[in-house]
Amino acid sequence: MTRRWKLLILALSFFLIMVLSVSAACPQGFSRKKNKEKKTECIDIDECKDEKLCGNNTICTNTNGSHYCQCEGGFRNPTGKVNFTAGECKDIHECLENKTICGPNAKCENAIPHYSCTCYDGFISTTGNKTFRHDQNATCEDINECQKGNPCGQNALCNNTQGSYYCVCNAGFGLKSGRSSFSGNLEQCEDKCEIDKTICGNGSCHHGASGHYCVCQTGFTNYGNNVSRCTELNCDVFKAINGLEEKFPIVKQLNKRCQELTGDKSQNHSDQTNQTEEDLLKRLQSEIDRLLSSEFLKDRRRVSTFLDLVENVLRLIGAVTEMPGRSTTSTHTELEMLVDHGSVIPKRNTTLSTKHAKLDIQMEMAAGEPAYYPGFTTVSLMSYSNLEDSTDTFFDGIKPQKNQSFKINSKVVTVTVSNRNTSHLKTPVKLTLDHLIQKNQTHVCVFWDSSVNEGSWSDRGCSVVESNPEYTVCSCNHLSSFAVLMALYEMENKFELQLITWVGLSISLIFLFISILTFSMIRSIKSTRTTIHLHLCISLFIANLVFLAGISQTANKAGCAVVAGILHFSYLAAFCWMCLEGIQLFRMVVLVFNTNFKTLHMMAVGYGVPAVIVTISVLANSGGYGTERYCWLNLDIIWSFFGPVCVIILINIFFFLITVWKLAQKFSSLNPDLDNLHKIKAFTITAVAQLCVLGIMWIFGCFQFEESTVAMSYLFTIFGSLQGVMLFIMHCLFSKQVREEYENILARFCVPQKKSYKEFNYSSKAQASKSSQDTGESHF
Template identity: 65%
Template sequence: MTRKRSFLFLALVLFQTLSLSLSQRTVCPIGFVMNENQDCIEHDECENEEDYDNGGLCGENAVCKNTYGSFYCQCADGFGSSTEQVTFTNPSPGQCKDINECQSMMNICPNNAECHNSSPYYSCICESGFHSSTGVESFRSGDNITCEDINECQEEEICGPNASCINTEGSFQCFCNAGFRLKSGNSSFTGNKEQCEDLCKIDLAICGNGTCHQGATGHYCSCPLGFTNYGNNKTRCTELSCDIFKDETSLKKTFPMVHGHIIQLRNSCLDLTESETPKEKNEYLLEFLISLIDKLLSSEVFNDNKKVSLFLNFVEHALRIIGPFVTPPGREKLGTYTEVKMLVYKGSELPRGPTTLSSKHAKLDIDLEVAAGDQLYYPGFTAVSLLSYFNLEKFANSYFGGIKPQKNERYQINSKVVTVTVSNTNTSHLKEPIRLTLYHLEKTNQTFHTCVFWDFSVEGGAWSTRGCKVVMSSPEYTVCSCQHLSSFAVLMALYDTEDKFDLQLITWVGLSLSLVCLFICILTFSMIRSIQSPRTTMHLHLCISLFIANLIFLAGISRTENKVGCAVVAGMLHFFYLSAFCWMCLEGIQLFRMVVLVFNTNFKTLYMMAGGYGVPAVIVAVSALVSHKEYGTDRHCWLSLDLIWSFFGPACVIIIVNIFFFLITAWKLAQKFSSLNPDLDSLQKIKAFTITAVAQLCILGTMWIFGCFQFEKGTIAMTYLFTIFGSLQGVMLFVMHCLLSKQIREEYGNISSQLFAPRKKTYSEFSYSHTRKPQGSKSTQDTGESQI
């Protein structure tokens, strides 16, 4: 075809040339022709292009463009040159080919439309589920047409009966109504391939042992007696696990006082079903449990760790059973010995995120996903409970078998015991640990606190640190992080002084010397008539109290094998040491009365006995009635830390009162000495009495001040000082009241001379002796002391 076209073109040119030659005229150049006037005019080669065979002068899919004296070819709209030339004059077959705009031009069609190529152009067609904004089927980008979503749900019964249609972009979905389901188990469908059917007919076991019914809000399950939905009546009925409330032999034998309560609690549990039981009865189950716990705690039956384990296990299971019957969002209940906080969530969707339960003694931070668990046993239900016991710490304060203390270290519970339960039954190893804040019973600056839980597997039950750690600790509280749930507490570490041989030796030697010296003081103040007075009577009973206390200390302080005997020893030591302080207080009051009020004013004997022995008797009696179990510890027959202030409290009060009286006495004495007082001899004696009383206060008071430091670690120096001052009290009292008294030394000299150098007295000596004694007696009958 190209050859033929070229040949025609050459023939035309040749013909024109020949014509001009023949006419003997001027030859027109190429692209021009001669008109009738023999003028050369421009020739439009494209004018008769369609007359050419095989697609014209430029070929198929091309157009001819005339120029002055020539022409050029260009591919038609929608086509492109195979040689990538924009214009050409020598066309070739198939030079102009169709352009695929759908591939070469990005996003040529609007959203939700498909591009379809055609020759020579293209067309945009809306996708399935969409239609054009003008209603045309196809269009191009320049037509300003968009594809809009078709709302299929407007068509009637597109999903069929018992289903609802939800429109989506470009499509729709059908969902079964409540109480209906697809046999395939799919959650949704489109078209009419499947139909929603009655759920109760498709799944005959959907309610378990219950009966399936259709209601306005879908299906629901009604449970027979002894079964429950755990708060969600759309789930299968599960048998109530009331076994913990059974009248088991162990519960009956261990807690006979609540035997009837446990039977009643089990019967109430078996009667409970969410659909048939009124709300008031469901709430009553929690209140009845709290009253049962209060009765157990008030009876003080927890005298061994097995009873504590049985009790805590019972409470944990009971809270987990009762939780599903508590109305959302939960309950708060305050008993005599308990406080419970419970959060409850019910519904098909699991709760998420952290939550916090706070009470007076503890605070719990837990993730609700951890509390919900896998929901195998409690579908549609999540509960968290925090139960605090007000007095359980004193019953569980001795069971530390799961902890390995350091040398000379022992533990004491320093928080209330709390129980944490959730509806999740798998709490042995939580995905996320809980955070439990426990507030201290004793606010101390020491940082030796330990987080523990009650481990049922250790020696019948004991405190253990496994899986728990301290996040932070302050004087007011400790924050614990634990990987499991149980009952928790915070322990405070105490440090006992070592039973060193040198301390024991000091104690035995010092107390033995004190006993000898106190015995001599007792003989002196009771048998030497010349020195007897109300003042020496106070000295006598002070020495008697210390003598008996030291003797009991030596004989029974370490006899802890017999609990009753140890408690009696602790009570007697409590009484006689307090009695010594009371007699010391009477001396201070007597000095105050003599100096500030009026000279030669003495207490009556009955009043002194009431103050010296009656007051400590009352204190010990009240302490024993309130906390008799605090008399005697595991190591010594003395007061426990919880009761120690029943001794230190009165002792500190007596010391403060005596200091007050002595300061006033000293001030009054200074005034009297500064004036010209004729009774200077009496003032000198009262001055001496005041000095000895202050010295006596320092001896007794200082010793017990050192004793206050025996509850912290690293107080070995205080331990030695306490031991030395405590064991030598009797020796120092003997030196101060007897050896430093001139009159008593003279009496000792008379007695020794009569014993070791007996001789017959003459009448004159006998007379002199009897005339001298009354003077000495008179001078000391009110004070019982001479100048130091």
């Protein structure tokens, strides 16, 4: 055998050995082992023997040739897989993932690996276990504490609630703390007569089957409610006074009823009638109607007696009226009564309303001091339909201002509470009274004071919280009968001044409109001065128009504020253009400048300055626009108008004096042959023109702050309302060039055949006049 064949056989043998070794290897997850017969075979490998293979909180499960891992109960793989071969398991927070897992009345506490449920206090699990899980079919149910012994003691009744209980004392028993209920052993119910020795006031306390009751001494009463404190009741107020029993027979019956309540044995009640409090109330209103429909209450002394009696009657009837009270009406009265019974003083706010009045009051104040609390609280609001007619002249308790008078502008109402000490309240009551005449006037809150001249309206202790044309809100620190007075001011010569204002402004509007058309449409007269005249007329036209249309429209506050703002801006703009007029005249007459103001600069002064002033004023105090009587600035911001006006007036006076002095020199030097009369006439016309144009007559308005300045009032009203007319006369009629334009316009309509001549004549004169106007020549 050759060497080549040996090598071939050796290679084949090696290859056969490799194939046999590979075919004898076991698959993954198996290992070769010899069995009992010493034969080699593949056996499954148990990977779960390695405790760290799956990680913590896991369960490893071996399979044939492999394995898988699962989380223990209460744990979860972050990947969300149930079976996995690698990873870790984290605790599940069951209490966060399912907030109702423990059911109602139980709290959930997380644990590792699970959670536990514990019932709230007052509840127990149905299985009896302290802790449980939802898969144990357990829930929490209420523990009825009242069935376990006697947790409230002998003198109280136990009331079970979900998870707890409370105890209420039996009739005649109470707690020293004054609370109405309790739980636990901190307090126990005791006899009320022992707890509070003053519970009956001026009476003796006794314990009966239905609880405690009070026996009052003579002269004291608990108004038929045996558990209430005994309080003094003065029956003298129901005795016949000032002959009132003739017109008010119910007084006698009320006196009898009062004697019954006080237990006065000295009085004979054999002729009493068993009328209920409801019957007494109806009869009271019936007799009040009869009094109000007669002339009996025209006397102030009778009014005082009547109102005092009504207060006491309402207090007496309210004390024996059942909760929650009554609401009744009659021909001339309207009553709203609120009643609250209870051993605890009510501490809430309440509102009573009638057709024309509303009362806001604290029940705690109406009940009175705790030491004198009778066990009930009453509040009454009675409105009279026509009592204001009988009391409209009794104003002795009010000190009027000069030229001021009063008139009742609301229904008269009586406020009564069970608290008898209402002369000075710690917390004032609020009373809203509707106006009989809805007018924008000053109103005063008043009450009927019987101590002033046997009866009069007085404003002591009362103030106005809010007032508008529809109603007034009053705040008073005492109770009585109330009303609202409208303050009237008797202004001297008021009608004449108003007539002058309205007629003068109406005429001014017409002439201002003509002036605006003149300065804006006639091109031949246009110049710097006519531009100033034009915008001065526009500002005054807007101001006068808004003044006539909206100065008294105060019903709408927002609209009134807008009117006041427009007037503020328009009048300031008029003054600014007046100032520009003065400066321009000064430049023309004194400095003899041929240069003119730029239009943009004039607009910035004429309209920009007023806009800035009004904007600052609005931002500083927007509520200052609009008063109670007029749509104008109130006193808080009035100097945002008078300040600039005074400055402009001073500037114009300066320019006026210098200009007049300069004109006087020119009159004397230009034409020395003029006689003195002609000079005085020309000087006077020029001075008056300057005075009117520059608005110096507005200085008269500064004197309106003083009283009895009739002359100043007339001067200011006449010059102010007719300023538009004066502007038309001075700048249009006194101007030769404007008169020629007017003649030319009239000629076109009236004399058509002379049209060409007029046009030629006018063009020549206009050219000359234009030249003189630009150089500052005066036309007077």
